[in-house]
Amino acid sequence: PLRASRETDRKPVSVSFEFFPPKTEEMEKTLWASIARLAPLSPAFVSVTYGAGGSTRERTHATVERIARETDLAPAAHLTCVAASRAEIDEVVRSYKEAGVKHIVALRGDPVSGVGTRYEPHPDGYAYACDLVAGIKRIGDFEVSVSAYPEKHPESASLDADIDYLKAKVDAGATRAITQFFFENDVYFRYLDKVRAKGIDIPIVPGILPVTNFKQASNFATRTGASVPAWLLKRFEGLDDDPETRKLIAAAVAAEQVTDLVDRGVTDIHFYTLNRADLVYAICHLLGLRPHAGATVPQAVAV
Ligand code: FAD
Numbered sequence: 001p002l003r004a005s006r007e008t009d010r011k012p013v014s015v016s017f018e019f020f021p022p023k024t025e026e027m028e029k030t031l032w033a034s035i036a037r038l039a040p041l042s043p044a045f046v047s048v049t050y051g052a053g054g055s056t057r058e059r060t061h062a063t064v065e066r067i068a069r070e071t072d073l074a075p076a077a078h079l080t081c082v083a084a085s086r087a088e089i090d091e092v093v094r095s096y097k098e099a100g101v102k103h104i105v106a107l108r109g110d111p112v113s114g115v116g117t118r119y120e121p122h123p124d125g126y127a128y129a130c131d132l133v134a135g136i137k138r139i140g141d142f143e144v145s146v147s148a149y150p151e152k153h154p155e156s157a158s159l160d161a162d163i164d165y166l167k168a169k170v171d172a173g174a175t176r177a178i179t180q181f182f183f184e185n186d187v188y189f190r191y192l193d194k195v196r197a198k199g200i201d202i203p204i205v206p207g208i209l210p211v212t213n214f215k216q217a218s219n220f221a222t223r224t225g226a227s228v229p230a231w232l233l234k235r236f237e238g239l240d241d242d243p244e245t246r247k248l249i250a251a252a253v254a255a256e257q258v259t260d261l262v263d264r265g266v267t268d269i270h271f272y273t274l275n276r277a278d279l280v281y282a283i284c285h286l287l288g289l290r291p292h293a294g295a296t297v298p299q300a301v302a303v
Pocket of ligand 1: 048049050051052053078079080105106107108109110111128129130146147148153154155156157162165168178179180181207
């Protein structure tokens, strides 16, 4: 059969996982249980987000440091330009350097008053992600990843302008871009063609949001400018009060999306895990990833 012959031809897939810093003890337990479950899949790196307005500076730092200390995973710390001076941000970068963290995901961040309001750079701060990338590179030889928007960033005048900003981030030293999530793979491939046509040759890693909570995903999509295709809406139709079926549909939808990406040549995939392991673990299994026995997982939650 077609599918089986394609699977034997596939190149190995490299995955990375994104987490957010936990707010409560309960959430902390969920996070570390998820890290423990996903760590044996040997991700290329695991990243920890930075709360809007810099609200999780300490928690992001603590989570990243704990990953560095207690696991053999390569942590990447997200960092944004908002609500902080260059000196404050440089301090955060230096502390990561001292802790042995070698990878930063450099972002501008959303306006302090929320998505949709006007963005004003901090008067003494880094204005855009490209400025932050350059600042990080001045402090140390970090690996720097940045964002990319297959459906353009909501504030950009055009996709073309958006890709020029991506080019500025690459020129400043970024070596990987991770995309905003999308549901239509053709959108990603059309974007990739445009990016390559502008001479950008770094990996543009698709960011995948496995949708278990369709309402939440639609809200995310509205905020980020990602479109929700009618067929996706239809697949979750009538399941608001049926989490069991929703979970199965979610697995089918995500599996279809990632296997199509891989069949069309994608070799790296970044998962927005929302700190949940089950669905992501299953999709990785489908992609051929198997746990590696010697992985170091956090002791307190080893499973
Ligand atoms: P930039 O690449 O700087 O671009 C954003 C917009 O600014 C552009 O559309 C353009 O309008 C304008 N712009 C850029 N450069 C210039 C320039 N030189 N001159 C004039 N205008 C310019 N947010 C968080 O708060 N914390 C996170 O941890 C986080 N992680 C993310 C991870 C990924 C993979 C992605 C895709 C997004 C993430 N975000 C995060 C969201 C991100 O902060 C927002 O989308 C934000 O609005 C833009 O940040 P950016 O780094 O993409 O910005």
